[in-house]
Amino acid sequence: MxxxxxxxxxxxxxxxxxxxxxxxxxxxxxxxxxxxxxxxxxxxxxxxxxxxxxxxxxxxxxxxxxxxxxxxxxxxxxxxxxxxxxxxxxxxxxxxxxxxxxxxxxxxxxxxxxxxxxxxxxxxxxxxxxxxxxxxxxxxxxxxxxxxxxxxxxxxYANETPDFAALPDPDLEEILLENDSEDHKPPTPQSKELKDASICHQTYDVCMKGLTLRLxxxxxxxxxxxxxxxxxxxxxxxxxxxxxxxxxxxxxxxxxxxxxxxxxxxxKEEELKKHAQDYEDFETVQRLKLWLRDSLQTNSDGWVPNDVWDAAREAHRAVYDEWIQTAREAEARGEDMTVAKAERLWPLDAR
Structure with a gap:
């Protein structure tokens, strides 16, 4: 290859x-x-x-x-x-x-x-x-x-974790573990996957610390x-x-x-306040990108295979409308997020 x-x-x-x-x-x-x-x-x-x-x-x-x-x-x-x-x-x-x-x-x-x-x-x-x-x-x-x-x-290289050893989203892990603990239910397939992922992560970490001496x-x-x-x-x-x-x-x-x-x-204090506002917007964009990646089944740059393009375009329109509607409601409540700001924060070219 x-x-x-x-x-x-x-x-x-x-x-x-x-x-x-x-x-x-x-x-x-x-x-x-x-x-x-x-x-x-x-x-x-x-x-x-x-x-x-x-x-x-x-x-x-x-x-x-x-x-x-x-x-x-x-x-x-x-x-x-x-x-x-x-x-x-x-x-x-x-x-x-x-x-x-x-x-x-x-x-x-x-x-x-x-x-x-x-x-x-x-x-x-x-x-x-x-x-x-x-x-x-x-x-x-x-x-x-x-x-x-x-x-x-x-x-x-020290803190790079390959996808086969990566842990799942912490919030998802907590929800699944709570569900499994209720009424002593048998573990779900998702919980088994979480356990397997945790074992892979721990094994990789031990190997990198113990066997890769330079790292x-x-x-x-x-x-x-x-x-x-x-x-x-x-x-x-x-x-x-x-x-x-x-x-x-x-x-x-x-x-x-x-x-x-x-x-x-x-x-300085004023610089920290300004930075806090900018960082909140930055985090909003990062969360939005992750949401889009998961919702559209794409990568972080928005690429999708040709054979699912039509479906991805329809899904994109739906999540974009949902994003703008959320901003419209926030603006009506007098919050910082407005429709104009939501438009600027949207990370993809298509609307």
Whole structure:
């Protein structure tokens, strides 16, 4: 089995690292710099010159920040009709500068240095990319989609959970377990699936901590410590509010997590109030996307197979009408959600 071919990188790579480089500390390549997935190229305001490979962790972090700057549009920020939680170009510039200061403090922490050991793992290790024998499904015959594989700091991979080991929605799990406990009813098929999923999740977690030694230090630490490294370079794609929230959470728990000094990301009271409003809108959009994905049986980008297009279009119209009706009722009650705001928050082009 093969996988889709990679698009050649527009950036030349050095033939090799210099002989004085310490290979054990080298991060070879970070694929976000040459992401050619559908919808990605237009994110780049200009190519970053700092595309690696990097000889050490601090230089790698600088590459992330410069990648974040390279994605910002070069046009006047006023030309972009976006929601407040997207943030202006100026907002993103400020956040990237703060992120750089925060990372400079974080990388001096011995725990984070230990969790940044270079590691090479499959970046998309989900069921759709794993082939098994038709005679014996416990025998893996092939794994595809390696084109984005790269050597990364171990913490980049540490908290990724493949779909075959993912836990179900916590609310659904609680409801099913409550139903099974009533009157000592026999477990339902859904409850059995939940139990099986829990066993898979625990087994995967034990294996990653016990057998994948390079990931162990990172998996034992709070993920909050690493999120600024994971999201700063895509702030324009993911919006300013998402990155700011990671900085707010890190700042609030700075001392609790044993970090030295003060966090450079502290916000003033007025800024926190404005951020809270923007973050509420951001979470609304995320919940809406999940609702649409589940209701339309699609992926997060709205793609559906050709043979179910007509049914998906009808379902889309129904959920869109329901969304607007909900906003209309909220507006009538004098709440913050209005029909106009609901229109802007709707994540799909079709209406």
């Amino acid at each position: 093969g996988s889709k071919p990679c698009t050649p990188s527009p950036h030349p790579l050095p033939n090799r690292l210099s002989q004085d480089s310490d290979s054990k500390d080298t991060v070879q390549r970070y694929p976000v710099f040459w992401n050619r997935s559908p919808g990605e190229p237009e994110l780049y305001g200009g190519p970053s010159r700092n595309c690696g490979p990097w000889k050490n962790f601090p230089i790698y972090c600088l590459g992330l920040i410069e990648a974040g700057f390279s994605r910002l549009p070069k046009q006047d920020a006023g030309n972009f009709d976006s929601l407040p939680h997207q943030g202006s170009v100026e907002d993103h510039i400020r956040l990237l500068k703060i992120s750089q200061e925060v990372m400079q403090k974080l990388i001096s922490d011995k725990r984070i240095q230990d969790a940044a050991t270079p590691a090479l793992l499959h970046p998309d290790f989900h069921k759709r990319n794993i082939y098994v024998s038709p005679e014996d499904p416990t025998t893996i015959t092939g794994i595809i989609d390696w084109q984005s594989a790269s050597i990364e700091p171990a913490f980049i 162990r230090p990172a998996r034992l630490l709070d993920p909050t410590l690493f999120r600024v490294f994971q999201y700063c370079h895509t702030s324009w794609r993911d919006n300013a509010t998402a990155l700011r929230q990671e900085l707010v959470e890190l700042s609030a728990r700075w001392t609790e997590m044993g970090l030295q000094g003060s966090c450079p990301a502290s916000l």
